[in-house]
Amino acid sequence: MKKISESNEQTRKGLYQIIPNLILDSDYTEINLDSTTELMNQLCRAWLIQFLPRHPQHQQAKKILKQNKNSNCIKFLETIRFHKNINEVSNSNSCNMWNYFCPTAQMAHEDAENLATSILKRRRLKNLKKSEVQLKEPAKELLLSSNVLISPPIDINSKNIPSQFLEEAVDFAKKDQDYWYDHPIPMDASIGENELIYGLKKLDEAIDFEKKCDVIAPNSKMAMVLSISVTHTGMEELAERYVADLIKENLKLKNLDLYLFNENLCKQIISMVSPKKETAYSIFGVNGSYGRHFSFLKAILALWNKTINSKTKFTFKIDLDQVFDQKFLLNLHGKTALQLLCNPYWGGSATDYKGKSVDLGMIAGV
Incomplete structure (x- = not known):
């Protein structure tokens, strides 16, 4: 069994690989620390920002996490563990993180029109018959x-x-x-x-x-x-x-x-x-x-x-x-x-x- 410190280090390395590929630079405004006054919201955002070195609030996030290291929210987030090593990934078409989390989203990214046509075809109904009991009031x-x-x-x-x-x-x-x-x-x-x-x-x-x-x-x-x-x-x-x-x-x-x-x-x-x-x-x-x-x-x-x-x-x-x-x-x-x-x-x-x-x-x- 791995030591907890080794597991923590493996997890942090994995998060540094994954999060920058899920949250792009153009998304940074969506996790702005100053757009909320709720501490729990700030802590969750700060926890994500710590894995985004290019985020303009990166240092501010690290400071908030340090000040609230004993918060139940932070303790909960720190329980995340990776059971397998995460290999280096990139946000390219050949290796997109959506392949891991939502293959359909990757299909939409590659050929949205074809996927939309396929979905519409499968959802189309024929020979519709009205209900004998209908909602009127x-x-x-x-x-x-x-x-x-x-x-x-x-x-x-x-x-x-x-x-x-x-x-x-x-x-x-x-x-x-x-x-x-x-x-x-x-x-x-x-x-x-x-x-x-x-x-x-x-x-x-x-x-x-x-x-x-x-x-x-x-x-x-x-x-x-x-x-x-x-x-x-x-x-x-x-x-x-x-x-x-x-x-x-x-x-x-x-x-x-x-x-x-x-x-x-x-x-x-x-x-x-x-x-x-x-x-x-x-x-x-x-x-x-x-x-x-x-x-x-x-x-x-x-x-x-x-x-x-x-x-x-x-x-x-x-x-x-x-x-x-x-x-x-x-x-x-x-x-x-x-x-x-x-x-x-x-x-x-x-x-x-x-x-x-x-x-x-x-x-x-x-």
Whole structure:
């Protein structure tokens, strides 16, 4: 087994090879230390810049890293390890780093037009048939959903941790992590960088736009299910209280009725509706693998239809770090987001480029 110091040196050499080929000189303005006041943002940018000797803020980055060497953020980034030596690479057509990370991107770089033609051919559908059941009244028939990923604070000394949750949050921060996600919201995230606040605020504004366009009634509200996934077992109730307080204290939602579901509530639902509890539990829940909470957000529609509102027959999952740019959609398509979702082919059928029959049961994006 290699010594840790040898592993660190191998990793740093690898990063000095890779990062300059992923971040070109023309990209330097995108990782400017002065364009953010958030320390975590600065540390992440400084960590990348240290491997870019030609970056104008190279020395400044090294200084920031030295001053914050004991930060949890830096400690985490320093855990990156290479298990194989990285040979010298160059940003030439014959040896482009995208070959390692995304071969399709390399194909696009070499012959974008040919790749675009190939993709369009494979995605083209024929013999389209409209759905027998179509979305007509989105305020009544559409259930919105999204997933919120919550983790303990990155910095247990951060002033951004709500005081009422501080003790519990710090306790979980000291425990081993059970589940891993792509972009959880740490409980020390600032309000300005919290995607839950950002996403719900923008969604509420988008629905307000729908009302102004007479797509839905002025007094209507849209139901939305939020599944709450946590990184640590036992954190479910804390995360739900944190989410509820964030919304209550920072948002004045006019157009959304929110319903929060954590893992504990999912277990209760299974115990009531499923005779084969263990089988159902593996696919119906919100913690752990992406497939579980994605399956939950699809399955909740059937339960909603039978127990809450029999008129609700469609569901659409959004990501809270994305928004409906209503003016853009209206200029591009002549329709709002909800009008685009009222697609008569959603739920219909078609034939793909191989002649295979496909169901148009899922709609992605607008």
